[in-house]
Amino acid sequence: MQFPYYIAKRYLISKSGTNAVNIITLVSVVSIILGTLVLFIVLSAFSGLKEFNLSITSIIDPDLKIAPASGKTITLSPDQEQQLNSLKGVASYSKIIEERAYLEYDGRTSLAFLKGVDEQYLDVTQMDSTIFVGYWPSTGEPEVSMGLLVRKRLSINVGDYGSLVTIMTPKPGTGQITDPTQAFNSSKAMVSGVFQAGEALDNDHVFGNIDFVGSLLDYPVNQISTIEFKLNPDADEDNLREELNAIFNNNIIIKNRIELNDALYKMLNTENLALYFICTLVLIIALFSFVGSLIMIIVDKRKHIKTLSDLGATLPTIRKIIFTQGALMIVIGGAVGILLGAILIVLQQQFGFIPITAELPYPVKFEVINIVLVYATILILGFLAARLAATRINRKLIEDS
Template sequence: MTIIAASGTVIAAAALFIVLSGFAGLKNFSLEFSSFVDPDLKVFPSEGKSFVISEDDALKINAIPGIQSYSKTIEERVILEFDGKKQIVTMKGVDENFTKVTTIDSMIYYGNWLEHGTNQIVSGGGISNKLSYGVLDLTRNQKIYVPKPGKGQITSVKGAFNSVLAYNIGIFDINVELNNEYIFANIETARYLLNYDENQVSSIELKLDATADEVKVSEALKTVFGNRANIKNRAQLNDALYKMLNTENMAVYLIFTLVIIIALFNVVGALIMMILDKKASINTLFNLGTTTKEIRRVFFLQGSLMTVLAGTLGLILGFVIIFLQQQFALIMLTPSLPYPVEIKGINFVIVIVTIFVLGILASKLASQRITKDLVKS
C-alpha cells in the first residue's frame, strides 16, 4: 500500500513538472513571433491616429542613452485590389530603419524586402492567397485605395479616394492573424495615400541596446513627448496575449494540483491502514509511557518523509524527460518541429512547494486519526 501511494506521488510530481515545462515552452514559442514585428518600445499618439515628430524631438531621441535605432511608421486600414478582387487590410508604411528595429525581413519566405523610394509592398501569406497574387508579377499590379479626408458630398469615385499602383515583391509568414491582416509599404507611399505631412507619423518604434534600462528609456521618452504620446513595451503591446497565456498557465497548474491532491489521498489511506495494522504496537508504546501526541508525530513524520522522497523522485524523473525532449526531440509537433519545452527554475520551486505543502497536510490529516480511544483499545 505504501509503495502504491508513493508511486502515485512520484507520477503526479513528474506530470506537474512536465506540464509546466511544456507550457513554458509553448508560451515562449507563441511569444517569439511577436519579436519579429514588435519593437522593444513603441511611441504612439495619446489622441487621434497620428502626431508630429519635429527635428528637435528627433535630436532629443538620438541623445537618449540605450536607444540602438528607431523607425517612423504610418499605419492605416486600406483597400487592396488585385485582378478585380478586393480586401480591406492594414497597411504599415515603414522607413529604411524598420529592419534595424525588427527582424520582419527574416520572415519573408518568398521574395525580398522593400526597396526604399518605391511603391513596392510586402504582403502576408494569407492576403496573397486570398487575392491570388504572387511576387513580381510585372504584367499585373496591386492597387491600394484610401478614402480622402474631407467634408461634403462625393461627386465621383475617383475624387473620393487616393490610390497608388504597387507591386508585391515579398510574402511573409509569421502567424495566421498577421498573415491575413498586414501589408508593408514604404513610408512615402503611406504618406501620399493619407495626405500626411513630412514629419507626421502614426508611431515611432525603437530598438534598445542589450544593456539598456527599459524603464529609464521610457521615462526619457515621456520627457520628450509629454502628454502628446504614450509609450508601451513589447509585453504591453501584447497584453491580451500575455493575460491569456498567464491565465491558461494558472488553470493548468490548478488542474494538476487537483491531480496531486487525489494522488495524496493514497498517502492518507496508506497511513490510516498502517495505523490500523500497527494498532497493537501503538498500544504497547502507549502503555510504556509514549503520549498520543508523540505517536501522532511518528506517523506524521513517516507520511511527510514518504511524500518528500516521492515528490523529489518525481521531480527528477520529470526533469530527465524534459531534458531528453530538449536534446533528442522525442515528441514532434510536425516532422520538422519538436514539441517546445523549457526548463525553468521557478517550475522546480512550484513543484517542490506544492508537493511538500500538500504532502505535509495529508500526513497531518492522517495522523490525527490516532486518538486515546484508539491506542487504548
C-alpha cells in the same frame, strides 16, 4: 523531535508484516512520484510553449512603441528627432505610417492594414525573415509586401510589374463627403514579396516603404503614425519612458512588447494557471491513496502504538510519529518525481523525442520557479494529508489495541 523521527524512519524502511499494507504503501509512494512528475512536466512544457509563442512576437514586434495619445499622427520636429538620436539605451528606431486601406486586383478586393516603414525598420524588427516568397519592398519604390492570406484572396502574382495591385486609402480632411469617387487616394504598387508571420498579420497586413505610403496619404515628411524602438540589452526601460514622455510633452502612449500583446499574455497566463489547478486536482486525488496507506499503517501498527503508549509516549508524540513517516514519504517521493521530470525535460531539450512536426520538437523549458512551485505544492498538500491521517490515532484506538 528526535524520538518521533527515529521511530518514523524505522517504520518507513521496515516492511510491514502484512503484505497488502506493503503493496498499498508502495502504490501510494509511486502515485506521489507520478503526480509530482506529471505536474512538473506539464508546467515545463507549458513554459516552453509560452516562450515559443512569445519568441514569434519578438520577430515582428518592437521592444517599445509610441503612438499619439490623441488623434492618428505625430508631427516629429527636427529637434525631437535629434533628441531621439541621442537617447541612451536605444539601439535603433523606425518611423512608421499606418492606415487602413482597400486593395483591388483583377476584380478581387481585400481590406488591409497598410504600414509604411523606413529603412531602419529591419534593424528594429526581423520582419524580413518572415518573407518566404519574393523580397522585402525596396526603399523609394512603389512596392509592397503582403501577408499570405491577403495574397491568397487577391490571387496576385509576386514580382510581376504586369500585375499591379491598386491601393486606396481615405483622404484626410473633415466635413461631409459629397462625391464618393473623391473620397479616396489611389495608387498602384507591385507585390515584391509575401510573408508568413502568424494569422493576425497574414490576414490583413501590407508593408511598403514610408515614402510611398506617405505620398499616398498626402502626409508631410514630418508627419508619422508611430515610432518603434529596439533597445540595448542593458537599457533602462523606465528611464526611457520618462525621457520619451519629456520629448513629446506626455502626448504619447508607450507600450512594450508585453503590453502590445497583452491579450496573448493574459491568455497564456490563464491557461498556465488552469493547467496548474487541474494537475493539482489530480495530485490531490492521488493523495487519497496516500492517506489510505497511512491509515492502513496505523491499523497494522496498533500493537506497536500500544507498546509506545505503555512506555510513556503521549498521544501527540504518537501522532507525530505517523505524521513524520508520512512527511518523509512526501519529501522523498516529491524529490524523486522532480528529479525524474528534470531528466525527461533535459532529454527533450537535447534530443527532441516528442516532435510537433518532423523538424520542430515540442518546446519545453527548465525553470527553477517550476521546481519550487511543484515541490511547495506537493509538500503543502502532502503534509496536510499526513496530518489528517495522524489524527485518526486517538485514545480509544490505543486502549482497544
